[in-house]
Amino acid sequence: MARKMFSLLCALSVVVLSACGGTGSGQDKAKSADQTGKGGEAAKETAAPSGPAELVFHTSTSDTEDTFNGLYGNMLRKKFPNFTIKFVQSKAGQTLPELLAQKQQLDILYNSISYYPAMVEASQIQYDMTDLAKKHNVDLSSFMPTLVDGIRSSSGGKLTSLPVTNTVQALYYNKGIFDKFGVPYPKDGMTWDDTLELAKRLTRKDGDKQYLGFASSPANMLGSNQFSLPYLDPKTEKATYQDDGWKKMFNAYYIAPGEDPAYKDRVAALKALPYRLELTNSQELAMFAFHSQFPFAVPKDMEKIQWDLVSLPTFKEKPGLGSQMIPFVFGISSTSANKDAAMEVIKYLVSAEAQTVFSKQGIMPVINDESVKKAFAQESQFKDKNWKALFLNQPAPMAPKTRYQLLVEGMLTKTLPEVVRGTTDLNTALRTAAEEADKAVAEAKRK
Numbered sequence: 001m002a003r004k005m006f007s008l009l010c011a012l013s014v015v016v017l018s019a020c021g022g023t024g025s026g027q028d029k030a031k032s033a034d035q036t037g038k039g040g041e042a043a044k045e046t047a048a049p050s051g052p053a054e055l056v057f058h059t060s061t062s063d064t065e066d067t068f069n070g071l072y073g074n075m076l077r078k079k080f081p082n083f084t085i086k087f088v089q090s091k092a093g094q095t096l097p098e099l100l101a102q103k104q105q106l107d108i109l110y111n112s113i114s115y116y117p118a119m120v121e122a123s124q125i126q127y128d129m130t131d132l133a134k135k136h137n138v139d140l141s142s143f144m145p146t147l148v149d150g151i152r153s154s155s156g157g158k159l160t161s162l163p164v165t166n167t168v169q170a171l172y173y174n175k176g177i178f179d180k181f182g183v184p185y186p187k188d189g190m191t192w193d194d195t196l197e198l199a200k201r202l203t204r205k206d207g208d209k210q211y212l213g214f215a216s217s218p219a220n221m222l223g224s225n226q227f228s229l230p231y232l233d234p235k236t237e238k239a240t241y242q243d244d245g246w247k248k249m250f251n252a253y254y255i256a257p258g259e260d261p262a263y264k265d266r267v268a269a270l271k272a273l274p275y276r277l278e279l280t281n282s283q284e285l286a287m288f289a290f291h292s293q294f295p296f297a298v299p300k301d302m303e304k305i306q307w308d309l310v311s312l313p314t315f316k317e318k319p320g321l322g323s324q325m326i327p328f329v330f331g332i333s334s335t336s337a338n339k340d341a342a343m344e345v346i347k348y349l350v351s352a353e354a355q356t357v358f359s360k361q362g363i364m365p366v367i368n369d370e371s372v373k374k375a376f377a378q379e380s381q382f383k384d385k386n387w388k389a390l391f392l393n394q395p396a397p398m399a400p401k402t403r404y405q406l407l408v409e410g411m412l413t414k415t416l417p418e419v420v421r422g423t424t425d426l427n428t429a430l431r432t433a434a435e436e437a438d439k440a441v442a443e444a445k446r447k
Contacts, residue, residue, distance in 0.1 A: 053341035054084040055107045060119050107336040113329050117154050118403040127334040128158040136343045144368045150398025161331030164349045166364040167291045169323035175306040177286040188311045192252040195313040202286040203260045214257045215274035216289035218413040224324040230399035231408050239437035241430045258420035267420050292390050296362040311392040322393025408437040
């Protein structure tokens, strides 16, 4: 059974919600792995604290204690028998500000990189792990490109967390629709122009059923966009929404696919853009761009169709460049009294041993280890899919994230249905979104 995690909420949502980034989705019971690599070897260089220690984890996501134990807790208790591993769920009376007011011990915090700054900066408990990582011989060069730089760019140059699990965007397709109309399947390495031409051949009516060629998740695609545009300029904290890059992406991802009247009619009926249910349940959508955890979040729905995936299409002016990686990151609280023990735990989670466990279950790794990548999904029900597609593109540099990420992204994504339907023009929509975002940030700063 798939883990109930933050990205699953995004996958199931039929309205435009905040982008969910790297997740820890996978099987409820993580299995131990025998493989070791650079990460595993590094773990032997510095012995873990020998004495007992209690480590308390917390996240502002929807994770339950069962979720945490299935993915992290049980693994860590086995690896560190002298450590007491606890998890405090976020719920009424146990939000991060409430826990801090109660003087609850908190050692390790985790969240999507998109929302980690908002979680820790508001409570002022972020901690620069640079010296601690060096002390414990954490090899920062072992991570996939852009991840560590992305964390630093969102933290004023500090290493306030480390990536543990990961996601990118990919293109999923329903083979049955392609077979029905005799259209060749998508291929790895396509451009957006190629994809849009393919979509045109599949946006057609057959009997009473209207098929659509392509759609994509607004929050996920824009939040990890291929132009590496942040929602807010990190220096001015003003919205970037009028940048030409947003216009190019809006056109490729949404406006061009929506030029067909049938697509506009569907958006009007849904009062939203077509989403993943049109791919899996009603089976009216041929291609859908979404995050790499998608199949593992809703496996029963994916079993309803014959599907596969290819690499995310690229822009001609940015050949071979995919989406940004959006990892789930783990950081040590400034209030932790067990920082060395906490660092050893995080170092283990990014080791080749632990990353192989994650990868086998269908959780994208964060380390640049070919054997770990090749293990992806090999202990899942979807092991025969084209998973190499996730690693084909070079990742776009990670755009800086601010504490206002969740606050402002809705101002951008909510414009899409009206732009696609033509009830407002793109320039007006982006200008309005920027004005609303700037106003919201200004109000938040005054509080």
